[in-house]
Amino acid sequence: MSKSTISARRLLIDAFTYAKPVYFPMLAFFAPTLLITLILPTIASPSASFLMQLIDVILVTPFITGASIFYAHQNLTHRGATVPESLQAAAEKTFQLSLLIVLLFVFLIPAFLLIVPGIYLSIRWSFVFYAVMIEGYSASDALSRSWKLTEGHWWLIFRAALLFTLALIIPVFLLALIIFAIIGSELPGLFEFIGGFVGFLIGPLVSIYYVLLFMSLVNMAMGDDEG
Secondary structure, three states: OOOOOOOHHHHHHHHHHHHOOOHHHHHHHHHHHHHHHHHHHHOOOHHHHHHHHHHHHHHHHHHHHHHHHHHHHHHHOOOOOOHHHHHHHHHHOHHHHHHHHHHHHHHHHHHHOOOHHHHHHHHHOOOHHHHHHHHOOOHHHHHHHHHHHHOOOHHHHHHHHHHHHHHHHHHHHHHHHHHHHHHHHHOOOHHHHHHHHHHHHHHHHHHHHHHHHHHHHHHHHHHHHHO
16 A cells, blocks of 8 residues: 655645746636626626526536646646647547536535535545546546545545645635725626636646646555555
8 A cells, every 4th residue: 555645735836836837828728717707797688698607617617627737737747738739639528528517517516505415525526627638538437537536535635625725716815805895896797807817817726736636646546556
């Protein structure tokens, strides 16, 4: 049995270090989400707004997530990949990525009604997109792959996710809330814009951090198999 483990603090430091040369190119992947955030408040029709959000959730978000994962992994492993090559790689997996979103909604929404099961399952299936884009699994097999990789490491992954949230996401959103509190009442739709802009800015770091975490889990699984 492998005795290797994962340092969430080390992962966070590495994520910022590795992000330096690829951060700005990776922003291109998250531009569509920011654009949709800007467009939504201008849509008067509720049905059209709902359709736009559905397209974002089912198609756009899985696609850009897959492309950013591929780009981050290829560059972290020194294989290199351009933004167009990463978009092409995600395009080839569009059906699997969208199917994953549907499957996760089907399983997780009922689980989150009970809160604890939802949190548990969300951690166990944290790496389904990574299994598809990095290892070439199908959507259904990616669920099993993520489940296997996270077996015995739930608390470790939870702590890693919590550290990342506390260190980066929460402070940024608190700043966004302060800005909204000061000038939000004067500018309709500002809160949605700030949320979208924050997601745009931290998107590359999220991808890099979780690719590093995924790679660490894969290495640990290989060590366990060899042991």
